[in-house]
Amino acid sequence: MSIASSTHRIARFALYGVLALFCLYYLMPLYVMVVNSLKPLSEITSGGMIALPKEWTVAPWRNAWSEAQVGVEATGMRPYFINSFLMVIPAVAIATILGALNGYVLTKWTFKGSTILFGFLLFGCFIPFQIVLIPMARALGMMGLAGTVPGLIFVHVVYGISFSTLYFRNYYAAFPTELVRAAQIDGAGFFTIFFRILLPNSGPIAVVCVIWLFTNIWNDFLFGASFSDFNSQPMTVALNNLVQSSTGVQEYNVHFAGAIIAALPTLLVYIVAGRFFVRGLMSGSVKG
Amino acid sequence: MAQVPEGGSALKFSKSKGDWLRDALPKLVLSPSVAISMIFVYGFILFTIYLAFSDSRILPSYGWAGLQNFQNLFTLRAWNIATINLAIFAILYIGICCALGLLLAILLDQKIRAEGFIRNIYLYPMALSFIVTGVAWKWILDPGIGLEAVVQGWGFENFEFNWIKDRDMAIYTIVIAAVWQTSGFVMAMFLAGLRGIDQEILRAAEVDGASTFALYRRIVIPQLRLAFMSAFVVLAHMAIKSYDLVIALTNGGPGIATTMPATFMYSYTFTRNQMGVGSASAVMMLMTIAAITVPYLWSELRGSKQ
Amino acid sequence: MSFLDIDKATKSYGAVRVLNETDISVEEGEFLVLVGPSGCGKSTLLNMIAGLEGVSSGEIRIRDRRMNDIKPADRNIAMVFQSYALYPNMTVRSNISFGMEMHGVRKAKREEKIAEIAELLQLTPFLDRKPGQLSGGQRQRVAMGRALTRDPDVFLFDEPLSNLDAKLRVDMRTEIKKLHQKLGTTIVYVTHDQIEALTLSTRIAVMFGGEVQQLGTPQEIYDNPTNMFVAGFMGSPAMNLLPATLRDAEGGVAVELALPDSSYISLPFPRGATLSGQDGRAIVLGIRPEAMTDPESADAESPAIHQAELSIDVIEPAGSDTYVTVSLCGKDAIGRFRANTSARAGARFPFSFDMAKAVAFDPETEQRID
Numbered sequence: 001m002s003i004a005s006s007t008h009r010i011a012r013f014a015l016y017g018v019l020a021l022f023c024l025y026y027l028m029p030l031y032v033m034v035v036n037s038l039k040p041l042s043e044i045t046s047g048g049m050i051a052l053p054k055e056w057t058v059a060p061w062r063n064a065w066s067e068a069q070v071g072v073e074a075t076g077m078r079p080y081f082i083n084s085f086l087m088v089i090p091a092v093a094i095a096t097i098l099g100a101l102n103g104y105v106l107t108k109w110t111f112k113g114s115t116i117l118f119g120f121l122l123f124g125c126f127i128p129f130q131i132v133l134i135p136m137a138r139a140l141g142m143m144g145l146a147g148t149v150p151g152l153i154f155v156h157v158v159y160g161i162s163f164s165t166l167y168f169r170n171y172y173a174a175f176p177t178e179l180v181r182a183a184q185i186d187g188a189g190f191f192t193i194f195f196r197i198l199l200p201n202s203g204p205i206a207v208v209c210v211i212w213l214f215t216n217i218w219n220d221f222l223f224g225a226s227f228s229d230f231n232s233q234p235m236t237v238a239l240n241n242l243v244q245s246s247t248g249v250q251e252y253n254v255h256f257a258g259a260i261i262a263a264l265p266t267l268l269v270y271i272v273a274g275r276f277f278v279r280g281l282m283s284g285s286v287k288g
Numbered sequence: 289m290a291q292v293p294e295g296g297s298a299l300k301f302s303k304s305k306g307d308w309l310r311d312a313l314p315k316l317v318l319s320p321s322v323a324i325s326m327i328f329v330y331g332f333i334l335f336t337i338y339l340a341f342s343d344s345r346i347l348p349s350y351g352w353a354g355l356q357n358f359q360n361l362f363t364l365r366a367w368n369i370a371t372i373n374l375a376i377f378a379i380l381y382i383g384i385c386c387a388l389g390l391l392l393a394i395l396l397d398q399k400i401r402a403e404g405f406i407r408n409i410y411l412y413p414m415a416l417s418f419i420v421t422g423v424a425w426k427w428i429l430d431p432g433i434g435l436e437a438v439v440q441g442w443g444f445e446n447f448e449f450n451w452i453k454d455r456d457m458a459i460y461t462i463v464i465a466a467v468w469q470t471s472g473f474v475m476a477m478f479l480a481g482l483r484g485i486d487q488e489i490l491r492a493a494e495v496d497g498a499s500t501f502a503l504y505r506r507i508v509i510p511q512l513r514l515a516f517m518s519a520f521v522v523l524a525h526m527a528i529k530s531y532d533l534v535i536a537l538t539n540g541g542p543g544i545a546t547t548m549p550a551t552f553m554y555s556y557t558f559t560r561n562q563m564g565v566g567s568a569s570a571v572m573m574l575m576t577i578a579a580i581t582v583p584y585l586w587s588e589l590r591g592s593k594q
Numbered sequence: 595m596s597f598l599d600i601d602k603a604t605k606s607y608g609a610v611r612v613l614n615e616t617d618i619s620v621e622e623g624e625f626l627v628l629v630g631p632s633g634c635g636k637s638t639l640l641n642m643i644a645g646l647e648g649v650s651s652g653e654i655r656i657r658d659r660r661m662n663d664i665k666p667a668d669r670n671i672a673m674v675f676q677s678y679a680l681y682p683n684m685t686v687r688s689n690i691s692f693g694m695e696m697h698g699v700r701k702a703k704r705e706e707k708i709a710e711i712a713e714l715l716q717l718t719p720f721l722d723r724k725p726g727q728l729s730g731g732q733r734q735r736v737a738m739g740r741a742l743t744r745d746p747d748v749f750l751f752d753e754p755l756s757n758l759d760a761k762l763r764v765d766m767r768t769e770i771k772k773l774h775q776k777l778g779t780t781i782v783y784v785t786h787d788q789i790e791a792l793t794l795s796t797r798i799a800v801m802f803g804g805e806v807q808q809l810g811t812p813q814e815i816y817d818n819p820t821n822m823f824v825a826g827f828m829g830s831p832a833m834n835l836l837p838a839t840l841r842d843a844e845g846g847v848a849v850e851l852a853l854p855d856s857s858y859i860s861l862p863f864p865r866g867a868t869l870s871g872q873d874g875r876a877i878v879l880g881i882r883p884e885a886m887t888d889p890e891s892a893d894a895e896s897p898a899i900h901q902a903e904l905s906i907d908v909i910e911p912a913g914s915d916t917y918v919t920v921s922l923c924g925k926d927a928i929g930r931f932r933a934n935t936s937a938r939a940g941a942r943f944p945f946s947f948d949m950a951k952a953v954a955f956d957p958e959t960e961q962r963i964d
Contacts, residue, residue, distance in 0.1 A: 016400075019395055023409050026413060026468070026472065029421070029424040029425065029428060029468065030412075032424060032427075032428055033424050045433055047433070047437040047441035049437065049438050098320070102318055105315075111314065111315065117318070119585060122585060123582075124325055126525060126578075126581040128528060128550070128573040128577055130553045130569075130573055130574075131332070131333050131336050131571070131573065132328065132329070132333065133570070134557060134566070134570075135331075135332040135336060136332060158324055158328045159328075161324060162329075189310070215415060219418070219419075221417065221418065221536075222531055222554075225535075226558070236419040236532070239417075239419050239423065240419050240422075240535060243426070243536070252433060259419075260420075262419065262420050263415075263416050263417065263420045267415055269415065274408050274412075277414075278411060278476055281476065282477065
């Protein structure tokens with residue numbers, strides 16, 4: 001009995017040990033980024049990447065935020081950070097609203113062929129965006145949106161709808177149809193039912209959808225790199241430019257500070273609403 | 289049983305005069321999204337496919353070139369390297385993510401204290417941009433300041449870890465960073481699968497005297513088939529699309545050693561002015577992804593219909 | 595022309611017909627129950643009356659007004675759903691008020707009506723709660739309250755009690771019956787529970803396979819089922835349906851029932867008088883458990899009590915009664931004995947058959963033949 005319980009204890013101990021090791025593995029890059037963003041460059045180049053700063057400094061942060069040479073001018077990341085927000089907020093709002101309406105129609109007002117239409121919309125989640133880059137560049141040019149923030153908003157809405165529709169459709173599919181019927185007998189019409197009955201009960205999925213879109217659009221690089229110019233570049237493109245610009249000395253500490261700034265909004269969302277983030281991640285890929 | 293199909297055509301009324309709007313309204317609401325999808329997804333795909341058969345260079349051009357672009361594509365050394373890289377990357381990335389994800393999920397499923405906290409740590413990289421991940425790992429793997437320098441600093445003067453500068457090994461550094469970013473997500477998928485297994489079956493197996501190992505091998509893992517399938521589709525699809533991480537981590541280098549189809553497409557289309565070849569490569573990517581996802585979507589949709 | 599007319603109504607989904615041509619006329623103030631197993635078409639018919647599903651052919655009329663093309667909100671009907679379908683984001687008050695609001699009823703009038711209904715259904719203390727904070731029975735009452743606001747021509751109930759536990763179900767059944775007696779509204783009520791059907795209704799339509807099998811008062815349905823499906827479906831324990839043989843006997847007709855030891859008992863069958871001259875015809879004899887009792891429990895008024903001794907297989911005491919299983923005609927037949935019977939499993943015991951209540955079916959067509 002006591003042997004059994006002591007082997008059990010050793011097994012538990014080993015289990016927790018392994019789990020802790022993996023925690024270190026996942027946290028290590030974040031640790032490296034944070035620690036090295038707070039030390040002078042010389043401490044990094046002298047092989048002290050893992051060590052805590054001997055001399056703590058926020059200069060790299062200040063540098064990355066407002067002084068570093070990113071584009072032609074030494075503006076730091078600030079303008080691009082703002083670009084990203086200007087792009088992400090309208091794009092998320094529009095894609096979410098459209099997705100909610102689509103999901104409502106596709107579950108509660110189905111018609112012949114609506115499942116097939118959903119399948120068509122859904123495929124948009126899976127296409128490699130390389131296949132649309134060339135025509136989209138031309139289309140944006142024709143619409144006069146090339147190289148602008150509204151152009152990026154447009155692109156993200158177009159390819160965000162597939163996801164938001166998927167989320168809301170799956171959520172509303174489980175929403176009791178009897179409620180819709182009851183509202184119909186009560187005399188409510190298409191939009192009244194949506195705004196008075198479904199939407200007030202869509203809190204969780206709206207959060208999931210908003211977080212998913214926010215994270216994806218904020219983190220996007222391909223569209224940002226393809227369809228923006230110096231004035232409309234989002235954060236990810238600016239970060240890459242900062243790091244890849246090989247003129248002069250590599251300021252690793254500034255790069256790390258910049259990387260953290262770029263990661264901060266989505267990390268914050270993850271910390272505050274991780275539960276919803278995970279749910280979105282799961283239902284964005286594992287449906288049903 | 290002849291029951292009303294749930295949500296089927298349940299809410300349709302018979303038609304009457306003046307009520308066409310009521311009947312048409314749902315379709316009207318759906319139509320902008322359908323139109324957008326038709327133009328910007330399907331229309332654009334067709335356009336790109338057309339370009340792949342055209343003589344487009346710096347700008348789209350509509351002269352017919354037949355299979356010329358594809359012939360060029362397959363003879364290009366860069367494309368050859370890109371496809372081999374993709375194969376290496378996809379196999380290792382999917383394999384390691386699944387193995388690691390499954391291992392972590394099973395470990396976390398042992399009634400661990402602070403499970404939620406640990407799970408959050410494993411999963412947070414998924415919230416980061418691939419660019420951020422790329423920047424972090426770029427310097428961690430950099431022999432001048434990163435791991436190699438640190439270990440040498442500890443006194444192991446002969447320690448060498450310069451894969452990122454090594455033409456033959458650089459592709460594996462992309463695997464390292466990508467696995468770091470995504471394996472937590474795969475863990476979450478498997479964990480959800482584990483939690484979905486009927487606890488009574490596990491109890492029954494325990495009563496039957498199955499050891500923990502046998503329990504997982506014979507009962508649990510076979511039931512994760514669906515989670516494996518989803519993980520495979522998601523990971524394969526991410527592998528084929530992977531662009532950001534390559535750009536941030538190695539920028540396709542050293543030389544063109546870590547070129548992938550996605551970076552190939554971008555550089556041939558936008559910097560080398562070979563739009564026809566670029567389009568052809570995009571078509572190849574689409575076909576690969578479609579071969580994986582269309583059967584998956586088809587089965588999902590058919591399942592949800594019943 | 596009645597209050598609610600279902601006139602040759604059918605429903606098909608593509609090639610699948612879920613409701614065959616159905617005619618039902620409901621008078622004002624009637625309580626019609628549609629009962630049958632799941633998939634029999636009863637809910638489809640109710641949804642057609644509500645306007646939630648279209649009518650494939652035929653007509654539905656309320657107060658002689660053709661309803662086929664009128665949308666649910668304009669039919670002046672109210673409906674209580676199986677899941678109650680309370681709007682989870684609204685308070686009880688708003689739930690009750692929503693329909694009136696949609697129909698443009700003024701606020702003062704709404705308040706007045708809400709107060710009145712809350713009083714009637716004892717919901718006043720809960721008006722500001724959300725449905726999630728209510729018990730099953732309270733939710734049920736809110737659902738009825740919502741329906742009552744409309745002063746509807748017809749009340750539709752779709753299995754309203756099936757989500758409640760057994761005790762509450764009985765209580766709510768009584769509530770609904772009281773409400774009907776008090777308000778006198780016309781009700782169409784769907785259930786799969788034959789006891790609900792028998793206790794609540796003024797008339798029952800027993801449905802099976804998309805067809806009304808029998809339409810009649812609870813008494814008619816119970817005593818005179820038109821076919822073996824209705825006989826087996828209504829009543830619990832179910833009517834015993836025993837393969838038997840007709841015999842011409844002195845002064846009438848008798849039935850011969852096979853015993854396990856391949857001997858027979860023969861019982862006079864007064865209701866089968868019309869079947870005389872068909873000696874040897876195979877029939878199915880329908881006899882309810884309460885017509886197979888211990889001699890002390892036999893109906894003294896009945897003109898046709900006949901005794902036979904049978905060997906008992908199983909005894910199941912059920913509190914107020916004891917159910918006794920015997921093997922008869924190759925089937926398990928159940929008799930209802932009084933609670934403190936001295937019958938024991940394995941022993942022989944005299945049974946009193948009330949043959950005035952027995953009915954006969956054709957084994958092929960399954961229809962009544964007596």
